[in-house]
Amino acid sequence: MDASTAHSIRVDGSAVGGVVEARNLTRRFGSLTAVDHVSLSIAPGEVFALIGPNGAGKSTLMKMFTTMLPPTSGQAIIAGFDVAKAPQQVRSHIGYVPQVLSADGELTGYENMILSARLYLIPAAERAAKVAAALAMMGLTEARDRLVQTYSGGMARRLEVAQSTLHRPAVLFMDEPTVGLDPGGRRAVWAHVQDLRREIGAAVVFSTHYMDEAEEVCDRLALIAGGKVAAIGTPAELKARLGGDATLDDVFTQLTGVSGELGGATP
Amino acid sequence: MSMELSPRRSVLAPVGDYATQVWAVSAAEVTKLRHDPIELISRAVQPVLWLLLFGQVMAHVRGLSVGAGSYLDFLAPGILAQSVLFVAIFYGLSAIWERDLGVLHRYMVSPAPRSALVIGKALASSVRGLSQAIVIYLCAALMGVGLSFRPERIALVVVFIVMASALFSTFSLIIACIVKTRERFMGVGQFLTMPIFFASNAIYPISLMPTWLRAIARANPLSYEVDGLRTLMLSSGQSQFGLAFDLAALALGLCLCVVVATRMYPRLTQ
Numbered sequence: 001m002d003a004s005t006a007h008s009i010r011v012d013g014s015a016v017g018g019v020v021e022a023r024n025l026t027r028r029f030g031s032l033t034a035v036d037h038v039s040l041s042i043a044p045g046e047v048f049a050l051i052g053p054n055g056a057g058k059s060t061l062m063k064m065f066t067t068m069l070p071p072t073s074g075q076a077i078i079a080g081f082d083v084a085k086a087p088q089q090v091r092s093h094i095g096y097v098p099q100v101l102s103a104d105g106e107l108t109g110y111e112n113m114i115l116s117a118r119l120y121l122i123p124a125a126e127r128a129a130k131v132a133a134a135l136a137m138m139g140l141t142e143a144r145d146r147l148v149q150t151y152s153g154g155m156a157r158r159l160e161v162a163q164s165t166l167h168r169p170a171v172l173f174m175d176e177p178t179v180g181l182d183p184g185g186r187r188a189v190w191a192h193v194q195d196l197r198r199e200i201g202a203a204v205v206f207s208t209h210y211m212d213e214a215e216e217v218c219d220r221l222a223l224i225a226g227g228k229v230a231a232i233g234t235p236a237e238l239k240a241r242l243g244g245d246a247t248l249d250d251v252f253t254q255l256t257g258v259s260g261e262l263g264g265a266t267p
Numbered sequence: 268m269s270m271e272l273s274p275r276r277s278v279l280a281p282v283g284d285y286a287t288q289v290w291a292v293s294a295a296e297v298t299k300l301r302h303d304p305i306e307l308i309s310r311a312v313q314p315v316l317w318l319l320l321f322g323q324v325m326a327h328v329r330g331l332s333v334g335a336g337s338y339l340d341f342l343a344p345g346i347l348a349q350s351v352l353f354v355a356i357f358y359g360l361s362a363i364w365e366r367d368l369g370v371l372h373r374y375m376v377s378p379a380p381r382s383a384l385v386i387g388k389a390l391a392s393s394v395r396g397l398s399q400a401i402v403i404y405l406c407a408a409l410m411g412v413g414l415s416f417r418p419e420r421i422a423l424v425v426v427f428i429v430m431a432s433a434l435f436s437t438f439s440l441i442i443a444c445i446v447k448t449r450e451r452f453m454g455v456g457q458f459l460t461m462p463i464f465f466a467s468n469a470i471y472p473i474s475l476m477p478t479w480l481r482a483i484a485r486a487n488p489l490s491y492e493v494d495g496l497r498t499l500m501l502s503s504g505q506s507q508f509g510l511a512f513d514l515a516a517l518a519l520g521l522c523l524c525v526v527v528a529t530r531m532y533p534r535l536t537q
């Protein structure tokens with residue numbers, strides 16, 4: 001049952017049966033193909049960024065990975081389970097921080113955590129201790145009894161991360177986790193996510209249109225444009241393709257004809 | 268992880284897990300009501316007005332034959348059923364609201380079975396229904412309605428209100444999954460609530476209706492709720508359809524709604 005035993009690492013370092021495996025994953029909305037034959041593999045514990053401008057298909061891809069949206073065709077295997085055939089198993093092995101704020105503003109931070117602890121079937125005897133530890137890890141102990149509607153954007157994001165990882169998922173998906181946050185808030189979210197990753201060893205898959213942020217925190221990234229994967233690799237590999245002191249934004253512009261950063265800046 | 272089987276887990280463990288997940292949803296709703304109880308009170312104004320104004324005026328209409336008691340006796344259970352309906356029918360709107368806010372994603376991405384989410388929301392709506400019942404009992408008692416306070420009857424009234432709240436809130440959730448936006452829901456909600464209310468025995472007996480309307484009233488779950496409440500709330504209460512039949516009708520409607528809503532609920536976040 002434990003999905004991690006299904007993974008072995010090949011001699012060349014690439015994972016066989018990664019924690020996320022997409023094969024020709026496609027989603028259409030009417031005549032629009034939002035995600036177009038995406039194939040990628042993400043290894044356990046890896047930090048992976050999906051980069052692209054608004055409308056590129058990042059959220060749609062995430063929604064398919066998290067079973068929120070059925071694929072039109074193709075396949076996605078998450079933590080060893082097929083999103084189309086075993087969605088409930090997938091959901092019990094992942095965490096998801098969606099693009100819109102998903103913590104309940106009318107509940108306190110602690111009440112939100114208890115809600116998640118129950119939904120994820122954390123045994124009653126361990127609930128209080130696990131919730132307290134998770135809140136502490138995210139730096140929210142002081143604010144635990146305040147209504148979430150009084151939280152800053154960064155605090156609310158950290159609460160959502162805590163809610164999404166109480167059950168120690170194999171992968172944490174985060175859709176534009178830092179959009180709209182000030183630089184301090186962004187740094188705090190990432191510092192806490194990195195701590196958490198060290199603690200539970202989950203892979204982290206996130207989308208962003210901040211190139212600098214992606215480059216700083218990710219192991220590998222995929223450039224997404226028009227629903228397709230334009231390029232995939234480590235930030236260094238991708239920059240080396242252009243040579244000299246190219247930035248990731250240069251790579252993106254070169255590969256897709258549009259600027260990722262500029263395209264992403266319009267909300 | 269939660270899904271793994273360990274030899275010490277009893278065969279009943281999945282039932283306990285399911286109940287925990289249902290309770291997770293209900294408890295969150297109840298906590299929100301505790302933070303903001305004003306809403307419960309303001310919702311009780313409308314049924315009280317119905318009893319005071321509509322009830323007092325209609326009591327003077329001669330020739331309105333409603334059986335043993337007074338018209339006010341006849342009306343009080345109908346108004347309770349009405350207020351349960353009006354409160355429950357807002358549930359779809361709050362589901363759309365939760366989707367717009369993003370809160371619904373938190374539920375949808377959890378491993379809880381969708382049916383547990385639907386039932387959790389449905390049970391939470393009965394807390395509102397029951398708080399309406401308290402106000403209406405008080406008001407009706409002050410107005411001299413011949414209420415019965417026998418414990419077994421009160422217990423059954425609670426059962427009826429829980430089932431009817433769950434049924435109509437789940438029905439409302441289905442509508443929300445079809446129309447998907449707040450604006451459209453507001454339109455459709457009005458359009459549905461009034462026929463459910465007027466094509467029932469809530470404020471006049473079915474026997475006064477034209478034949479075609481009788482058929483609709485007999486297929487309307489609200490009629491069975493009203494019949495059950497009328498039987499149980501009033502000391503002079505007599506059932507038209509039989510309490511067991513009333514309960515069975517509500518249970519059937521509730522099961523149908525839960526099955527349909529379970530299939531449709533995930534569509535809201537797509």
Ligand SMILES: Nc1ncnc2c1ncn2[C@@H]1O[C@H](COP(=O)(O)OP(=O)(O)O)[C@@H](O)[C@H]1O
Nearest residue numbers: 029034052053054055056057058059060061537
């Ligand atoms: N539910 C939907 N119905 C119709 N079109 C959609 C829906 N969701 C997304 N799209 C379209 O799919 C494309 C990709 O959207 P999205 O995945 O949200 O992009 P991103 O997250 O990269 O900004 C966009 O053109 C968007 O308008």
Ligand SMILES: [Mg+2]
Nearest residue numbers: 058059099176
């Ligand atoms: Mg998006």
